[in-house]
Amino acid sequence: MGKLKNLKKSAKAFAEARRLLPGGVNSPVRAFTVVDANPLFIAAAKGSKIYDIDGNEYIDYVGSWGPMILGHAHPKVLKAISAAAKKGTSFGAPTLAETQLARRIIAAFDSIEMVRLVNSGTEAVMTALRLARAYTKKDLIIKMAGCYHGHSDSLLVAAGSALAETGTPASAGVPNSFAKLTIVIPYNDIDAAKAAFQFIRRSAPVRRSEPVRRSESEDGSEDGSEGGSHKNKIAAVILEPVAANMGVVPPLPGYLEALRNLCDTEESLLIFDEVITGFRLALGGAQQLLGVKADITCLGKIIGGGLPAAAVGGRADIMALLAPIGPVYQAGTLSGNPLATAAANATLDILEKKNCYEKLETTSALLQIGLTGAAKDAGIPLTINRIGSIMSCFFTDRPVRNFADVQSTDIKQFKRFFAEMLKQGIYLAPSAYEAMFVSLAHTKQDIEKTINAAKTAFHKITN
Ligand SMILES: *Cc1c(COP(=O)(O)O)cnc(C)c1O
Numbered sequence: 001m002g003k004l005k006n007l008k009k010s011a012k013a014f015a016e017a018r019r020l021l022p023g024g025v026n027s028p029v030r031a032f033t034v035v036d037a038n039p040l041f042i043a044a045a046k047g048s049k050i051y052d053i054d055g056n057e058y059i060d061y062v063g064s065w066g067p068m069i070l071g072h073a074h075p076k077v078l079k080a081i082s083a084a085a086k087k088g089t090s091f092g093a094p095t096l097a098e099t100q101l102a103r104r105i106i107a108a109f110d111s112i113e114m115v116r117l118v119n120s121g122t123e124a125v126m127t128a129l130r131l132a133r134a135y136t137k138k139d140l141i142i143k144m145a146g147c148y149h150g151h152s153d154s155l156l157v158a159a160g161s162a163l164a165e166t167g168t169p170a171s172a173g174v175p176n177s178f179a180k181l182t183i184v185i186p187y188n189d190i191d192a193a194k195a196a197f198q199f200i201r202r203s204a205p206v207r208r209s210e211p212v213r214r215s216e217s218e219d220g221s222e223d224g225s226e227g228g229s230h231k232n233k234i235a236a237v238i239l240e241p242v243a244a245n246m247g248v249v250p251p252l253p254g255y256l257e258a259l260r261n262l263c264d265t266e267e268s269l270l271i272f273d274e275v276i277t278g279f280r281l282a283l284g285g286a287q288q289l290l291g292v293k294a295d296i297t298c299l300g301k302i303i304g305g306g307l308p309a310a311a312v313g314g315r316a317d318i319m320a321l322l323a324p325i326g327p328v329y330q331a332g333t334l335s336g337n338p339l340a341t342a343a344a345n346a347t348l349d350i351l352e353k354k355n356c357y358e359k360l361e362t363t364s365a366l367l368q369i370g371l372t373g374a375a376k377d378a379g380i381p382l383t384i385n386r387i388g389s390i391m392s393c394f395f396t397d398r399p400v401r402n403f404a405d406v407q408s409t410d411i412k413q414f415k416r417f418f419a420e421m422l423k424q425g426i427y428l429a430p431s432a433y434e435a436m437f438v439s440l441a442h443t444k445q446d447i448e449k450t451i452n453a454a455k456t457a458f459h460k461i462t463n
Pocket residue numbers: 119120121122123125148149150151240245273274275276300301310
């Protein structure tokens with residue numbers, strides 16, 4: 001413990017990768033840019049541990065950014081994947097495993113009556129927005145600052161995750177006209193949501209840069225006209241019901257209920273992006289835990305069981321708009337892939353068993369209590385937000401309830417904490433804006449080791 005790791009092979013591999021892949025990575029946050037370090041190249045992972053190519057072992061709290069709720073390389077998941085692989089890796093035709101997975105998603109979520117399987121969370125959200133716009137015949141979307149919904153054009157507007165940290169308000173290459181269709185308001189602020197609806201109602205009609213939809217020219221209504229049920233122009237409000245891409249920020253009591261009511265009154269759809277929280281906080285996600293139903297739900301991460309799979313689901317009347325039975329186009333060569341559905345079904349087999357979520361809660365609470373105590377002993381102001389098995393350590397003495405709060409925390413201290421933990425074999429997300437993920441594979445000993453490492457780290461930070 002405490003000795004500097006040899007990271008020579010990772011450093012060399014990164015230098016080579018940077019010549020061939022932009023930034024040396026295939027997803028930005030992996031580059032460790034925001035913690036001023038070189039990324040570890042990973043050779044393998046098992047249970048709660050991850051191993052780099054220099055042969056160092058770490059207790060892993062990244063969990064591939066959420067999917068690995070069972071821990072890495074779970075024998076039952078591996079067995080299911082290899083059994084499926086032997087029968088062929090992709091058919092581009094329906095399989096029984098897809099229906100099985102759909103049935104279980106529908107059983108887990110009260111608000112989901114039909115589901116479409118896709119390959120990534122980004123795709124799930126893209127499809128959710130297209131469905132909402134088709135269903136409501138409106139164009140605008142409200143999103144919350146600090147919530148991340150993947151990298152599609154309409155949602156890279158003051159997005160969270162890695163983008164927020166590099167201080168870019170949106171991505172280059174996103175047309176202004178797309179960004180204009182998205183209204184960004186603070187999370188956990190119901191007055192801001194009401195004000196956004198008011199503002200849109202009062203402001204000049206929103207010009208559509210796309211062709212006017214057929215239905216609209218048929219019924220004769222024009223942009224800006226207040227006829228029919230078009231009370232406003234907002235198709236949907238989308239959010240992570242428990243924000244987890246600006247660090248973990250749970251909703252304030254009553255916030256989700258109030259958004260639900262607002263959407264009902266305004267005839268806009270409520271989309272919950274449960275790509276992190278689905279099957280993580282409970283089988284039925286944040287919706288089950290907090291008792292508020294979405295019209296459309298996006299799932300990902302855990303439902304791929306560590307392979308690329310995601311889903312969009314919702315009320316049958318909305319989902320029935322999807323091709324081939326409806327006019328909303330969506331498709332995917334590898335959607336419902338046999339390996340991914342096998343991994344997903346095997347993962348859900350385990351999660352559906354008794355006590356999984358209780359166990360995750362117990363382990364995670366232990367970690368929270370230990371870290372809180374360690375920080376206090378060292379005299380370091382620390383706010384830990386935790387819900388179930390996701391949590392964040394914010395270096396501040398104030399509560400953290402939205403993105404502005406997150407941005408006011410001490411990022412320098414986080415960076416030092418991250419580096420000191422890594423040296424001691426604790427692999428945290430290389431960003432103050434990402435969650436810690438606890439898995440079913442984390443043991444009491446893992447938690448004790450982590451807390452001890454944090455004690456050392458906190459003392460180093462103060463000195
Ligand atoms: C990760 C994530 C996404 C994007 O999913 P990908 O599979 O990376 O495209 C969308 N929404 C939320 C809440 C996420 O955490």
